[in-house]
Amino acid sequence: MTPGEYEFVCKFVRERSSIVLDSGKEYLVDTRLAPVARQFQLESVSALIAKLRATRDADLQTRVVEAMVTTETLFFRDRDPFESLRTTVLPDLIRRRAGERQLNVWSAACSTGQEAYSFVMLVRQHFPELADWNVSVLATDLSEEVLAKARAGRYNQVEINRGLPAALMVRYFKQTGTTWQLADDVRRAVEFRALNLTKPWPALPRMDLVFLRNVMIYFDVDTKKAVLQRAARVLCPDGYLLLGGAETTLNLDTPFQRVENIKGGFHQLAKQVTR
Numbered sequence: 001m002t003p004g005e006y007e008f009v010c011k012f013v014r015e016r017s018s019i020v021l022d023s024g025k026e027y028l029v030d031t032r033l034a035p036v037a038r039q040f041q042l043e044s045v046s047a048l049i050a051k052l053r054a055t056r057d058a059d060l061q062t063r064v065v066e067a068m069v070t071t072e073t074l075f076f077r078d079r080d081p082f083e084s085l086r087t088t089v090l091p092d093l094i095r096r097r098a099g100e101r102q103l104n105v106w107s108a109a110c111s112t113g114q115e116a117y118s119f120v121m122l123v124r125q126h127f128p129e130l131a132d133w134n135v136s137v138l139a140t141d142l143s144e145e146v147l148a149k150a151r152a153g154r155y156n157q158v159e160i161n162r163g164l165p166a167a168l169m170v171r172y173f174k175q176t177g178t179t180w181q182l183a184d185d186v187r188r189a190v191e192f193r194a195l196n197l198t199k200p201w202p203a204l205p206r207m208d209l210v211f212l213r214n215v216m217i218y219f220d221v222d223t224k225k226a227v228l229q230r231a232a233r234v235l236c237p238d239g240y241l242l243l244g245g246a247e248t249t250l251n252l253d254t255p256f257q258r259v260e261n262i263k264g265g266f267h268q269l270a271k272q273v274t275r
Contacts, residue, residue, distance in 0.1 A: 001026050005049045009033075012052065013068045016061070017142060018198035018223040021068070032067045039063065066143040073111040075163035076118045077213070081242055081264030085119070086126050088262050089240050093208050094129070096238060102134040106207045106234070107190075108197060109215035110139035113150030114163070116190045117182060119211075121168050124186075136205070140195035147192050153182030197227050206236045213265070214244035221252070228254040232269060241267040 009029055010021045021029065030045050037048040040060060052060060076082045097103060107116040116139035123130055141147050160169060160180045173180040195201065197215065210231055216224045232255045235241055241256060243249070243265045249256045257270040 001030050001045060001049075005046060008049060008053065009064075009068075012061075013065060016065045017069065017196065018220070019068060019218045020220050029068070033064065036060075036063050036067050062144070066145050069141075069143050069146075071111045071143070071146050072214070073114045074159070075114045075168075076122075076165075077115065077163060078245055078264070081213075081266075082118060082122055084262050084264040084266065086122060089209070089266060090123070090127060093240070094127070097133075097208065101132070103130070103136070103209070104205050104207045105135070105137045105209045105211075106204070107137070107139040107211045108195070108231075109212070110141050110147075110150060110192070111143075112146050112155075112159075113139060113153065113190065113192070114155075114159070115139070115211055115213070116150075116192075117153070117186060118163075120186050120189045121172055125168070135189075137190045138193065138204075139190050140193050142194065142196040144194055147194060150190075151187070151192050153187040154179045155182070156180075197230075198223055201230055201234075204234050206239075207234050208236050208239045210235055210239070210241045212241060212243055214247070216247050217244065225252050225254065228252060228256060232256065235269060237269055239268070243267060 006026050006029060013019050013021060033045045033048055037043070037045050040048065040051070040063075042048045042051060048060075048064075051057065052064060093103060105119060107119065110116050116137055120137060123135065139150065141150075154176075155173075156179055160173065169180070172183045172186055174183070175181075198219070212227075212231060216227060219227065228249060231241060240259075245265055247265065249258070249267060255269050256267040259266045259268055
């Protein structure tokens with residue numbers, strides 16, 4: 001890949017997803033775009049980039065952006081956030097929402113669905129009192145490819161082994177050949193939708209809990225600020241925002257502050273915002 005080709009890809013991906021590709025990532029770009037080139041029957045990544053420059057092939061543009069999105073995820077990722085959900089956050093929200101008996105949860109940048117499904121399994125295992133509540137779980141991602149896998153709820157052995165306790169595997173999954181199929185009732189508990197966090201958001205209900213984990217590390221400062229301001233307008237005044245372990249709202253001039261006495265990266269609104 002020539003320097004000019006790499007510069008073009010960086011600009012193209014940033015304009016469509018706000019993902020910032022630093023210098024020195026040429027090998028990563030080449031590795032991720034090679035399968036796309038083969039899919040479109042192009043002889044090389046250079047040929048793919050040439051076609052991307054010369055045409056407005058929407059399918060090709062979408063596949064290139066999706067290829068550059070990091071889809072790393074696993075069940076019950078990092079443990080601490082889910083333990084804090086069980087011991088502190090959900091009990092607090094249940095107490096506050098006892099009147100309306102409804103919880104709205106959003107897993108943003110959900111990838112292949114493990115985060116949203118982990119939440120559903122946690123609720124079913126530890127909060128039977130929510131069985132007759134209206135618990136709405138929305139999961140979104142900009143990649144239709146990963147959303148299709150998430151909706152299917154089928155995972156290979158490596159994916160199943162990453163973070164999923166054996167007891168939950170036995171209870172909620174059925175092995176079919178070399179894959180594991182998630183129970184239909186758990187899959188139906190999550191609504192998956194396409195949504196690009198860096199573009200205008202559709203109308204969303206007020207959320208009690210927002211997972212926004214391990215995605216802002218790929219954005220520049222201005223994009224981080226914009227996404228967090230939008231999240232503040234969506235979140236209930238007493239709701240919780242969950243960020244990744246390496247993410248912070250410090251020096252970003254947002255209404256959020258970290259909840260220091262809860263492990264896992266939970267934040268709440270420090271001041272009111274207009275919707």
